Amino acid sequence: MQRGLRAVRRAVGRATVLYPDAGGAVGVGHQAFLVVADTTAVICEQAEVATSSRLRRCFSALPRTSPMTIQSINPKVLKCEYAVRGEIVTRAQLLQQELITKPSSLPFDEIVYCNIGNPQALNQQPITFFREVVALCDYPALLEKSETHAIFSSDAIARAYRIVDSIPGRATGAYSHSKGIQVCRDDIAAGITARDGFPANPEDIFLTDGASVGVHMMMQMLLSSEKDGILCPIPQYPLYSASIALHGGTLVPYYLNESSGWGLEISDLKDKLEGARAAGTIVRALVVINPGNPTGQVLAEENQQSILQFCRDEGLVLLADEVYQENVYEEGKKFHSFKKVARSMGYGDKDISLISFQSVSKGYYGECGRRGGYMEVTGVSQDVKEQLYKVASVNLCSNISGQILMSLVMNPPKPGDESYEQFAEERDGILSSLARRAKVFTEAMNKLEGVTCNKVEGAMYLFPRLKLPERAMRAAGAVGMLPDVFYARRLLDTTGIVVVPGSGFGQVPGTWHVRCTILPPEEKIPGIIDRLSNFHQRLMDEFRD
Numbered sequence: 001m002q003r004g005l006r007a008v009r010r011a012v013g014r015a016t017v018l019y020p021d022a023g024g025a026v027g028v029g030h031q032a033f034l035v036v037a038d039t040t041a042v043i044c045e046q047a048e049v050a051t052s053s054r055l056r057r058c059f060s061a062l063p064r065t066s067p068m069t070i071q072s073i074n075p076k077v078l079k080c081e082y083a084v085r086g087e088i089v090t091r092a093q094l095l096q097q098e099l100i101t102k103p104s105s106l107p108f109d110e111i112v113y114c115n116i117g118n119p120q121a122l123n124q125q126p127i128t129f130f131r132e133v134v135a136l137c138d139y140p141a142l143l144e145k146s147e148t149h150a151i152f153s154s155d156a157i158a159r160a161y162r163i164v165d166s167i168p169g170r171a172t173g174a175y176s177h178s179k180g181i182q183v184c185r186d187d188i189a190a191g192i193t194a195r196d197g198f199p200a201n202p203e204d205i206f207l208t209d210g211a212s213v214g215v216h217m218m219m220q221m222l223l224s225s226e227k228d229g230i231l232c233p234i235p236q237y238p239l240y241s242a243s244i245a246l247h248g249g250t251l252v253p254y255y256l257n258e259s260s261g262w263g264l265e266i267s268d269l270k271d272k273l274e275g276a277r278a279a280g281t282i283v284r285a286l287v288v289i290n291p292g293n294p295t296g297q298v299l300a301e302e303n304q305q306s307i308l309q310f311c312r313d314e315g316l317v318l319l320a321d322e323v324y325q326e327n328v329y330e331e332g333k334k335f336h337s338f339k340k341v342a343r344s345m346g347y348g349d350k351d352i353s354l355i356s357f358q359s360v361s362k363g364y365y366g367e368c369g370r371r372g373g374y375m376e377v378t379g380v381s382q383d384v385k386e387q388l389y390k391v392a393s394v395n396l397c398s399n400i401s402g403q404i405l406m407s408l409v410m411n412p413p414k415p416g417d418e419s420y421e422q423f424a425e426e427r428d429g430i431l432s433s434l435a436r437r438a439k440v441f442t443e444a445m446n447k448l449e450g451v452t453c454n455k456v457e458g459a460m461y462l463f464p465r466l467k468l469p470e471r472a473m474r475a476a477g478a479v480g481m482l483p484d485v486f487y488a489r490r491l492l493d494t495t496g497i498v499v500v501p502g503s504g505f506g507q508v509p510g511t512w513h514v515r516c517t518i519l520p521p522e523e524k525i526p527g528i529i530d531r532l533s534n535f536h537q538r539l540m541d542e543f544r545d
Helices: 052-060 075-079 087-101 128-138 140-144 154-164 182-196 210-222 239-246 266-278 301-314 338-344 382-394 400-410 420-446 470-478 483-495 522-542
Strands: 008-012 015-019 025-027 031-037 040-046 049-051 205-208 228-234 250-255 282-289 317-321 354-359 373-378 512-517
Touching: 075 239, 087 483, 128 140, 128 154, 128 400, 128 420, 140 154, 154 182, 154 400, 182 205, 182 338, 182 400, 205 210, 205 382, 205 400, 210 228, 210 239, 210 282, 210 317, 210 354, 210 373, 210 382, 228 239, 228 266, 239 250, 250 266, 266 282, 266 301, 282 301, 301 317, 301 338, 317 338, 338 354, 354 400, 373 400, 420 522, 470 483, 483 512, 483 522
Parallel strands: 228 250, 228 282, 282 317, 317 354
Antiparallel strands: 008 015, 025 049, 031 040, 205 373, 354 373
């Protein structure tokens, strides 16, 4: 080889690659080869030396392989699944485009998205007071204009002043403290105190981009390997299974009892915990969703007391998903926060570690796209909170509009405020309509052959159980689908109604469900039920055993 030149060989299967050094050429005595696979070789030149420019031309003639392939990406991402926006929804979006380009090509004229709790996408109107305050905060110059008082309510103006005056430079486009704007955390803590009757500390509040980010942060804190497990309800909101998979932990399932209205049974929790520990899993936390998603149950206070005692006795962190706390419809049912129940039992920070999640996306406000949320972190040592703050700091801060909205949700207008009557009318109108929709949908589901559906006590979803004919299940298997996926796909293709297969949430083996929201506008529900009922009857007749 010529002096001053260096050849570096690398084995790729049976292949050898010759790389030039910085001097510019590789001499190989007779032929220079660039080999990129077992069977692919490019003869650069029949010469003593191949120059760098010629080598580059040889490389450019080869087919390029992306350095990021499905084989090379993190396997935890491949393991992660999120059915709420899975294959059925992807298919629905394609059909929606077809309706635009070929309006008469399908047996329906619109797609009805009953797959996700996205209220404003289904025509729920935002709360006026909330939007007024956010608008004024985003454009504080309006606060100085005299005509503003003719357009905006006086308490919205006062609230906006209070918020923007606490922000350096009155700039809602600037980063905030990583835990959130101080005045927003103060208002959230005041709202929690008013709700529970027990004090809340603003320093325990971490504002996040929706509750989901808070869940991910806690999984980062709790999970270090597959040996770490999280007790999670089945059925569950797939954020939890997805987050556990992404952070490399193990989901330890416990089953809600469908026959008792999706009850949470402590005996089952104990069995699953003992089984996981016997298998070598270190169970770190218990997830409870109240009101339930996708199951719609509202826990009784006595049940919550048993859950808290279980977590204290077993040394588990309780992750309380309470984003549907405003959505309670069943007479005689009431939401109680786990924090309130814990304090009522005499449990303080030294007794139990409790992380509570709330969001602006649900309730009567439905501000999903604003991505506002918080977690209240109690019963955790200061050094751990400092590490959690470090994790929050990596993301700098949550979005400012979401922070402001979250503070408004937890501290809305009070009686005597100028906005209160309009606010109360809007809030009560939305919640009473949701209660009517829940009842109508539940009754309709229970009239379908082979379908049973528990009452929707709260949240925004039905989770009916399907008993399909054996022929239908065999037909599903023949096309490589689970029976609930087959049902949801046929429902979409026939009616344009989008639901989520129950398998995306988990279910008792051998049972099949779908999740359907109660969010379509009230005036459209009779037509949706007619389409669903006709489809279901035709499918049952087609596959009747």
